[in-house]
Amino acid sequence: xxxxxxxxxxxxxxxxxxxxxxxxxxxxxxxxxxxxxxxxxxxxxxxxxxxxxxxxxxxxxxxxxxxxxxxxxxxxxxxxxxxxxxxxxxxxxxxxxxxxxxxxxxxxxxxxxxxxxxxxxxxxxxxxxxxxxxxxxxxxxxxxxxxxxxxxxxxxxxxxxxxxxxxxxxxxxxxxxxxxxxxxxxxxxxxxxxxxxxxxxxxxxxxxxxxxxxxxxxxxxxxxxxxxxxxxxxxxxx
Amino acid sequence: xxxxxxxxxxxxxxxxxxxxxxxxxxxxxxxxxxxxxxxxxxxxxxxxxxxxxxxxxxxxxxxxxxxxxxxxxxxxxxxxxxxxxxxxxxxxxxxxxxxxxxxxxxxxxxxxxxxxxxxxxxxxxxxxxxxxxxxxxxxxxxxxxxxxxxxxxxxxxxxxxxxxxxxxxxxxxxxxxxxxxxxxxxxxxxxxxxxxxxxxxxxxxxxxxxxxxxxxxxxxxxxxxxxxxxxxxxxxxxxxxxxxxxxxxxxxxxxxxxxxxxxxxxxxxxxxxxxxxxxxxxxxxxxxxxxxxxxxxxxxxxxxxxxxxxxxxxxxxxxxxxxxxxxxxxxxxxxxxxxxxxxxxxxxxxxxxxxxxxxxxxxxxxxxxxxxxxxxxxxxxxxxxxxxxxxxxxxxxxxxxxxxxxxxxxxxxxxxxxxxxxxxxxxxxxxxxxxxxxxxxxxxxxxxx
Numbered sequence: 001x002x003x004x005x006x007x008x009x010x011x012x013x014x015x016x017x018x019x020x021x022x023x024x025x026x027x028x029x030x031x032x033x034x035x036x037x038x039x040x041x042x043x044x045x046x047x048x049x050x051x052x053x054x055x056x057x058x059x060x061x062x063x064x065x066x067x068x069x070x071x072x073x074x075x076x077x078x079x080x081x082x083x084x085x086x087x088x089x090x091x092x093x094x095x096x097x098x099x100x101x102x103x104x105x106x107x108x109x110x111x112x113x114x115x116x117x118x119x120x121x122x123x124x125x126x127x128x129x130x131x132x133x134x135x136x137x138x139x140x141x142x143x144x145x146x147x148x149x150x151x152x153x154x155x156x157x158x159x160x161x162x163x164x165x166x167x168x169x170x171x172x173x174x175x176x177x178x179x180x181x182x183x184x185x186x187x188x189x190x191x192x193x194x195x196x197x198x199x200x201x202x203x204x205x206x207x208x209x210x211x212x213x214x215x216x217x218x219x220x221x222x223x224x225x226x227x228x229x230x231x232x233x234x235x236x237x238x
Numbered sequence: 239x240x241x242x243x244x245x246x247x248x249x250x251x252x253x254x255x256x257x258x259x260x261x262x263x264x265x266x267x268x269x270x271x272x273x274x275x276x277x278x279x280x281x282x283x284x285x286x287x288x289x290x291x292x293x294x295x296x297x298x299x300x301x302x303x304x305x306x307x308x309x310x311x312x313x314x315x316x317x318x319x320x321x322x323x324x325x326x327x328x329x330x331x332x333x334x335x336x337x338x339x340x341x342x343x344x345x346x347x348x349x350x351x352x353x354x355x356x357x358x359x360x361x362x363x364x365x366x367x368x369x370x371x372x373x374x375x376x377x378x379x380x381x382x383x384x385x386x387x388x389x390x391x392x393x394x395x396x397x398x399x400x401x402x403x404x405x406x407x408x409x410x411x412x413x414x415x416x417x418x419x420x421x422x423x424x425x426x427x428x429x430x431x432x433x434x435x436x437x438x439x440x441x442x443x444x445x446x447x448x449x450x451x452x453x454x455x456x457x458x459x460x461x462x463x464x465x466x467x468x469x470x471x472x473x474x475x476x477x478x479x480x481x482x483x484x485x486x487x488x489x490x491x492x493x494x495x496x497x498x499x500x501x502x503x504x505x506x507x508x509x510x511x512x513x514x515x516x517x518x519x520x521x522x523x524x525x526x527x528x529x530x531x532x533x534x535x536x537x538x539x540x541x542x543x544x545x546x547x548x549x550x551x552x553x554x555x556x557x558x559x560x561x562x563x564x565x566x567x568x569x570x571x572x573x574x575x576x577x578x579x580x581x582x583x584x585x586x587x588x589x590x591x592x593x594x595x596x597x598x599x600x601x602x603x604x605x606x607x608x609x610x611x612x613x614x615x616x617x618x619x620x621x622x623x624x625x626x627x628x629x630x631x632x633x634x635x636x637x638x639x640x641x642x643x644x645x646x647x648x649x650x651x652x653x654x655x656x657x658x659x660x661x662x663x664x665x666x667x668x669x670x671x672x673x674x675x676x677x678x679x680x681x682x683x684x685x686x687x
Contacts, residue, residue, distance in 0.1 A: 060589060060680045081593050088591020099586045099684070103254055113590045115243040160590070 005072055007036040007168055007200035008057055013066035015052050015224075026052040027063070028224035036071075036167075039194050039201045041211035041232075044221035050204045051172055053221070057202060058091050058170050059083045071167065088116055092161030092199075096173035098153045100145040106132075106156050107141045113164045131159035135189060151182035158189065162197075169193070171203040175210065183207075187214040239596050248603035255576065259604075262565075262572040263612045269562030270616020270660045274652060275623035276558035280551040282624070282647035287543065297516040300523050300535045301346070302326065302334065303508045324530040326506045334511055337525050339518040344368040346508040347481040348472060354416040355403050362399060364417065365472030366481025370512070379641040382411045382456030389479035393417075393452040399473035400457045410454045417450040417474070420487040445487050452476060562660070565612070566667035569605055573671030576604070577678070584675055585683025594676040601672035602665060609664025613657040620656070621648045 015027040027049045034040050042050040055061040056068060059075050068075045070090060078086060087093075100109045110128045119127065132138050135155040145153050154174060161169055171190065175183030187203075191214045194201050205211050211218055212232045220228045239247070252259045291297050304326045324330065334343045347366035352359050371377070372384045385392050393415065400407035403415075422443045458475070511526065511533075513519045519535050526533040577584070584597055624646030632642040 055681050058589065060684075081595070084588070084591055084593035084596075087589065091591075093589050095684070099582070099589075101583055101586065103250070112587075115239055115247070116587070116591045116596065118240050118243075121242075164591070 005036060006033045006069070007038065007071060008032075008034040008202070009067075009069040010034075010053075010057070011067045011069070013053070013056060013063045013068060015049075015056060015061065016064045025224045027056065029066070030221075030224075030226045031066075032219060032226060032229070034200060034202060036200055037194070037198050039191065039214065039216045040203070041215035041218050042202060042204045042221060043206060043208055043211055043218055044227075045206060048221040049224040050221045052224075054170050054172055054202060054204050057168075058093055059086050088113065089164060090167050092164065092166035092169045094154065094157045094161050094169070094171045094174050096176035098145070098150075098157045098177070100153055100156055100160070102145055105142050105144055106137075106148070109145065109156060110160045110163050113160060117164055127163055128159075131163040134162055134193060135159045149182075150178050151186065154178060154182075154186050155189070158186075158193070162193065165197075166199070168200045168202070171201065173204055173206070175205065175207065183210065190214070239592075239599070244596075244599055244603050245607075248600055248607060251576070251580070251600070252604055252607060255572075255579075258572055258575070259608060262568045263608045263615070265565040265568040266562070266608060266612025266660060266664060267615035267619055269559075269565035270613050270656050271619035271623055272561040273555065273558035273659070274617055274620025274648065274656050275627070275646070276554040277551060277652055277656075278620060278624040278646040278648045279627065280547070280554040281649060281652065282628070282645045284547040284551070285647050286643055286645070287547070291543070297536055298341075298513045298519060300511045300513065300519060300526060300533050301508055302511055302526055303532045303534070305530065305532055326509055326531065330529070330531070331506070331509060333529060334509060334526065337511075337522060339514045339522055341512040341514050342368070342370060343509055343511050344370075344478060345482065345506040346510055347478060347484075347486075349419065349486045351417065351419045351486065353474060354418060355413075359418075360399075360402060362473045363471065364419075364474045364476060364481065364486075366478035367394075367475045368478045368510075377456075377458055380456050380458040381408055382454075384456065385477045386455070388477050389483070390477055391450065391452050391480060392455045392477065394456040394458050394475040395454060396471070396473040396475070397457055397459055407457055411456065413454050414451050415454060417452055417476075419448055419450070419484055420445045421448045422485050422487050448484070450484065562663055566663050569608055569664055569667035570670060572608075573601055573605060573668060574674070576601075577671055577675045581678065581683050581686045584678050585680045585686065588678070588680035589684060597678075598672045598676035601675050602668050605664045605668025605672070606661055609661040610657070612664070613660030616660060617648075617653050617656050624648060 010030055010032040013027055013030045014025065017024040017026060030049075030053060042053060044050045052061065056063050057070070059070075059078070062076070070086065073086075075083065075086070100106075101112070104112070107128055110131055111124055114124045114127055128141075129138070132141060135158050137152060137155045137159065140148065140152070145156065148156070154177075158174075169190070174186055174190070178186060187210055190201055190203070193199060201215075203211070203215065208218070215232050218228075218230050218232055219226060220230075304324060331343055331345075334340065345366075348363060350361070350363050352361055353364075354360075367385070369388050377384055380394070382394070385394070395403070395407070395410065397407060400410055404410050423446050424443050511522065513522045516537075519537050523533045523535055523537070587597060628643075628645040631645050635642055
């Protein structure tokens with residue numbers, strides 16, 4: 001594990017919601033440091049707060065209290081526009097349900113972050129091709145997501161997350177909609193990208209065996225709290 | 239996002255719900271069409287009225303009379319001064335002709351007399367028509383034709399007078415009638431010139447009955463400039479030069495005798511001065527008053543007419559805009575629906591790094607595109623609607639034996655105004671949906687199924 005400045009530093013993070021009369025503590029006083037280039041798995045049952053924590057790291061949500069530092073910068077100090085730029089340039093996200101835009105071809109889906117980043121039109125095809133090669137999906141680029149298998153769709157989603165060359169990849173249950181064999185190839189792919197590109201990966205999952213096999217560290221959450229933090233021996237070996 | 243990418247994405251989104259967006263755009267088009275059709279009718283009517291009025295000479299003509307004249311049987315309210323008023327003679331006519339922006343100066347020859355037709359007497363007012371009156375709208379669509387020469391012995395009858403003469407007015411054309419009038423003849427003992435100094439009262443004349451045979455060559459609906467500047471509507475029109483040579487006794491002649499004018503010297507009861515443009519009438523009127531004459535024009539009436547049309551256009555515009563207002567609600571509805579449908583997509587865009595402004599602009603462009611397309615189609619529809627109304631009106635007019643008119647007019651400024659209005663209104667309609675889409679919470683949006 002590299003010993004540089006943490007990619008993400010969570011300091012006493014809480015995220016509370018008001019639901020009618022009751023106050024829901026989705027994340028409750030979590031402190032966690034994720035090193036640059038680390039592959040961290042966030043484990044926990046449904047409603048344990050792991051997805052909320054991921055959204056906070058992505059800058060999609062703001063904490064009720066506490067500070068999030070990404071590459072040394074506090075997200076609380078960023079304006080909505082700067083937060084959008086942070087998501088665009090620093091973060092790549094993949095989801096359980098892939099979240100590809102159904103009416104766009106694979107190529108157009110992957111090109112979308114480049115449009116948002118105002119990358120020159122002439123530069124885009126090369127960048128899209130490069131991202132597709134990384135996920136080993138260079139055929140069927142003119143197809144629409146519905147014409148692809150789940151595993152292929154997740155590869156496209158990963159390519160879309162990679163195309164802006166982010167430093168941090170946040171994955172929310174990336175294998176949740178896939179059969180176990182396909183899920184495993186996706187995790188292997190993430191591991192490979194982390195190794196090759198030196199990216200930091202934070203992956204939310206509830207499949208402990210898979211996480212143990214591929215992640216460097218496992219953080220287990222329950223009722224919004226960080227219950228345990230352990231190093232995965234298998235993940236470190238691979 | 240770059241404008242090209244923004245437009246590309248917006249068009250893609252619009253294509254995705256093609257039926258709904260096409261219907262919304264059609265709504266905008268109908269709104270713009272109603273606005274364009276209404277305003278084109280307003281503009282068309284205004285142009286028609288202005289054209290007719292400028293042709294009729296009502297708004298570019300100034301009636302000049304001596305300051306001591308009687309008009310419509312009423313003496314004018316002014317202080318009678320010791321010095322006699324300036325006579326409206328040949329010198330005065332030349333002076334008037336030399337004023338700037340004067341198109342022509344012609345006398346008002348108009349007298350009450352008797353006409354014999356089929357050995358029956360008819361009383362009527364005869365008016366001399368200058369050559370320029372041929373261009374007035376009143377002679378458009380007349381039966382027969384205009385005078386063949388400026389001093390022809392020809393007559394044009396006003397339709398009501400023609401009906402008095404015959405049950406079949408059209409059959410009158412080509413027939414002769416006899417004009418009986420009183421000619422002024424100077425008394426042989428009349429003194430020489432210099433009568434206007436008030437010292438010599440010898441300028442009398444005798445009145446001799448005369449007859450003139452006139453050929454009826456046409457029948458007209460109304461007299462041009464009817465009821466303006468004379469003693470009632472003329473029902474028998476003859477060329478001005480012909481009328482002038484008659485030296486028929488006129489209403490003011492007796493008064494001129496009393497005041498000491500010389501009957502042998504041409505003195506006009508009134509002169510009509512035509513300005514080159516209606517807008518020059520005001521300054522010309524002032525210049526004529528400076529020369530020492532009375533001047534009268536319908537300038538105020540023309541101003542009221544312009545005010546009337548401005549208000550008329552405004553009202554038409556407001557009614558026309560109502561449909562467009564309804565159409566904007568259609569845009570709001572369509573875009574709000576689109577937000578609900580594309581909620582998850584908006585969440586994905588935000589997760590990928592789209593700023594609020596990106597999402598906002600996307601919806602704005604979609605509203606703007608619907609506005610532009612609706613505007614373009616609307617101007618086309620509006621133009622066609624105006625033409626259709628014009629066509630329908632002309633079919634009706636033709637059935638009524640009336641002349642066709644150009645009822646609707648779509649000037650270039652109306653096209654630009656309609657397009658700009660459509661886009662601005664659409665963008666305003668997009669304001670609420672765009673800001674609502676931009677403010678969507680990405681976490682909720684991503685969770686939305």
